Amino acid sequence: MVTLMAYPTVSINVVVCNEMKFLPELLESIALQTFRDFSVLIIDNGSTDGVEGYLREHYPEVTLLRNARNLGFSTAHNQGIRYAIEHWGDNLEDRFVLVTNPDTIFTPTFLEKLVGAARANPNVGSVGGKLMRAFGENLSDEVFKETVRSQRFDSTGLCAHKNCTFTDRGAGEMDTGQYNQDELVFGISGALVLYRAQALESARFEDEFFDKDFFLYKEDVDLAWRLQHLGWDALYVADAVAYHYRGMYCPEKVGLWQKITNRRNKSTVRSYYSTRNHWLLLKKNLRVVDLIFFGLWVITYEIGRVIYVLLFESTGRRAVLDACKLAPTILKKRFSTFARAKRKGAEVRRWFR
Numbered sequence: 001m002v003t004l005m006a007y008p009t010v011s012i013n014v015v016v017c018n019e020m021k022f023l024p025e026l027l028e029s030i031a032l033q034t035f036r037d038f039s040v041l042i043i044d045n046g047s048t049d050g051v052e053g054y055l056r057e058h059y060p061e062v063t064l065l066r067n068a069r070n071l072g073f074s075t076a077h078n079q080g081i082r083y084a085i086e087h088w089g090d091n092l093e094d095r096f097v098l099v100t101n102p103d104t105i106f107t108p109t110f111l112e113k114l115v116g117a118a119r120a121n122p123n124v125g126s127v128g129g130k131l132m133r134a135f136g137e138n139l140s141d142e143v144f145k146e147t148v149r150s151q152r153f154d155s156t157g158l159c160a161h162k163n164c165t166f167t168d169r170g171a172g173e174m175d176t177g178q179y180n181q182d183e184l185v186f187g188i189s190g191a192l193v194l195y196r197a198q199a200l201e202s203a204r205f206e207d208e209f210f211d212k213d214f215f216l217y218k219e220d221v222d223l224a225w226r227l228q229h230l231g232w233d234a235l236y237v238a239d240a241v242a243y244h245y246r247g248m249y250c251p252e253k254v255g256l257w258q259k260i261t262n263r264r265n266k267s268t269v270r271s272y273y274s275t276r277n278h279w280l281l282l283k284k285n286l287r288v289v290d291l292i293f294f295g296l297w298v299i300t301y302e303i304g305r306v307i308y309v310l311l312f313e314s315t316g317r318r319a320v321l322d323a324c325k326l327a328p329t330i331l332k333k334r335f336s337t338f339a340r341a342k343r344k345g346a347e348v349r350r351w352f353r
Contacts, residue, residue, distance in 0.1 A: 125232025129240025187224020
C-alpha cells in the first residue's frame with residue numbers, strides 16, 4: 001500500500017463489525033494489487049475484537065473511522081463515501097470508491113481490471129468482477145486456517161426479475177466459461193463493487209448515497225436501480241476475479257420449496273430487514289407504468305409474500321407496519337430521484353426478465 005500527497009484515485013472502503021477473522025486476508029490481497037493509486041478506509045461499527053490495535057501494528061497507513069455502535073451497512077458506507085468525496089473536493093472526474101465486504105479476497109489484478117474498464121466506459125457508474133465463492137475452515141486460527149477458492153460463482157452482477165425480485169447472476173453455478181465475456185448488467189452486488197464518484201454524487205440525497213433507512217440488506221439493489229433511472233450503466237468485467245465467503249447464501253435458480261426452506265433458515269433480523277426493505281425498494285423505484293407490463297407478476301408475488309410473512313414469520317407484522325411508517329420519507333426520496341431521472345421507463349424495464 002502507498003501513501004500519496006494527493007488523495008488517491010480509488011478509495012477502498014470496508015465496513016467492519018467484529019470481522020477480524022476475515023480482515024487480515026482481505027488486507028493482504030489489497031497489498032498485492034498491481035494498481036497502486038489507492039487508499040484504504042475502514043469504517044468500524046463498534047467492534048470489540050481488537051481491530052484498532054491490529055491496524056495500528058500491521059497497517060498504520062490504513063485510515064480508521066470508529067463508530068461507538070453498529071450504525072448499519074448503509075450509514076457506515078455513507079460516512080466512507082463522504083470522507084473520500086470531501087478529500088477529492090470538486091474534482092470527481094476519474095475518481096472511484098470501491099465498496100467491499102471484509103469477507104472478500106482480491107486477485108492481484110482485480111483493481112487494475114476494474115479501473116481500466118471504468119476509464120474505458122465513461123457512462124458506466126458501477127463496475128464489478130467475477131465474484132467466486134470462498135470456503136474457509138478454522139478462520140480464527142492462524143496455524144490451522146485454510147481457505148478454499150472454489151470455481152463456484154457467488155455473483156456476476158444483479159439480475160432483475162418481472163416480479164421485482166433480484167438475484168445474484170450465476171450464484172451457485174460452476175464456472176464452465178459461461179460468464180467469460182464483459183457485458184452490461186442491471187447492477188453489481190454490494191459485496192464488492194467499484195462506483196464512479198460522479199455517479200454516486202448524482203444519486204446523492206442529502207447526506208446519503210446508500211439509503212440509510214434500509215440499515216442493511218438490499219441497499220445495493222436500491223442504489224443499482226436508482227443509477228439506472230439516472231442514466232448510468234453497470235458493467236461486469238470477466239477478467240476481474242475475487243472471492244467471497246458470504247455467510248448467507250442462496251443459489252440463483254431454486255424452486256419454490258427451496259426458497260421457503262431458505263427463508264426459514266434465515267435469522268429473524270435478516271427476515272425482517274429483507275421483507276421490509278423489499279417494500280421500500282418498490283416504493284422508491286417502481287414506476288406506476290411498470291405495472292402495465294409486469295404488474296401480474298408483481299401483485300401475485302406480493303400477495304403470496306404478505307400471506308407468508310404474516311402467518312409464518314414472527315417479524316412479519318412489524319415489517320409490514322414499519323414499511324408503512326417509512327412511506328412518507330421513502331416517497332420524498334423517490335420524488336428526488338425521478339425529478340433527475342434521465343432514462344425512460346422502457347430503458348430500465350428491459351432489465352426485468
